[in-house]
Amino acid sequence: GEWGATVRGPHRRTSPRYIVIHHTADRNPPNDPSKRTVSGAKRLARTIQRAHMNNFRFSDSGHNFLNSTAGVLLEGRHGTLNAILQGRNVQSAHAGSSRINASPGIENEGCFGTGRSTGCPGEQNARTLQMPQAQWESLVELCAGICKACDIDPDNIRGHRDFFPTECPGELLYN
Numbered sequence: 001g002e003w004g005a006t007v008r009g010p011h012r013r014t015s016p017r018y019i020v021i022h023h024t025a026d027r028n029p030p031n032d033p034s035k036r037t038v039s040g041a042k043r044l045a046r047t048i049q050r051a052h053m054n055n056f057r058f059s060d061s062g063h064n065f066l067n068s069t070a071g072v073l074l075e076g077r078h079g080t081l082n083a084i085l086q087g088r089n090v091q092s093a094h095a096g097s098s099r100i101n102a103s104p105g106i107e108n109e110g111c112f113g114t115g116r117s118t119g120c121p122g123e124q125n126a127r128t129l130q131m132p133q134a135q136w137e138s139l140v141e142l143c144a145g146i147c148k149a150c151d152i153d154p155d156n157i158r159g160h161r162d163f164f165p166t167e168c169p170g171e172l173l174y175n
Contacts, residue, residue, distance in 0.1 A: 011079055011092070012090065012091040014102035016104055016146075017102070017156060018158050019105075019146055020095050020100060020106070021160065022105055022160045023109075023112050023168055024111075025113075025170075027110075027111065028069070028111055032069045036069050037070060041072035042074065044109060045061070048061055048063075048066065060076070061092075062077075063076040064076050064105050065080065066106075067139050067142065068109045069132050069134075069135050071135045078090075084145075089103060095163045100163045106139065108135065
């Protein structure tokens with residue numbers, strides 16, 4: 001892949017019904033892993049893919065897309081973009097259920113919890129919990145494009161917590 005992905009597949013194509021929003025629970029700017037750079041976003045994508053494949057034994061990244069703090073969008077699960085452009089998705093492993101994993105999952109770099117038990121890094125405060133504007137705009141554009149291509153009602157853009165007992169994608173992003 002463009003970011004040095006380990007390419008496996010092909011993955012089964014599915015008919016998506018939702019878009020599922022996630023956060024990486026990483027530090028937010030100014031201490032974000034990608035440092036708001038393209039090379040940093042690619043490095044983060046490789047790190048996530050390695051963790052998903054080695055720790056969870058997934059065949060690829062669990063999510064379909066990664067949205068970095070700079071708004072750099074990268075395909076996670078190989079073949080997703082091509083499938084979306086054809087109104088489909090590729091089966092992924094981001095939400096704990098094959099029914100929900102038939103829909104694309106978008107991983108957003110950062111942590112958007114409110115300071116309760118979120119599993120987020122300790123430096124979080126009100127200033128660092130905000131999603132950078134470029135990242136927000138990228139997320140909105142990606143969701144709009146997926147909704148249009150796959151005929152998904154925008155009301156079906158959901159948080160990971162809607163399908164699995166987790167705080168993801170954090171209270172602020174969920175709202």
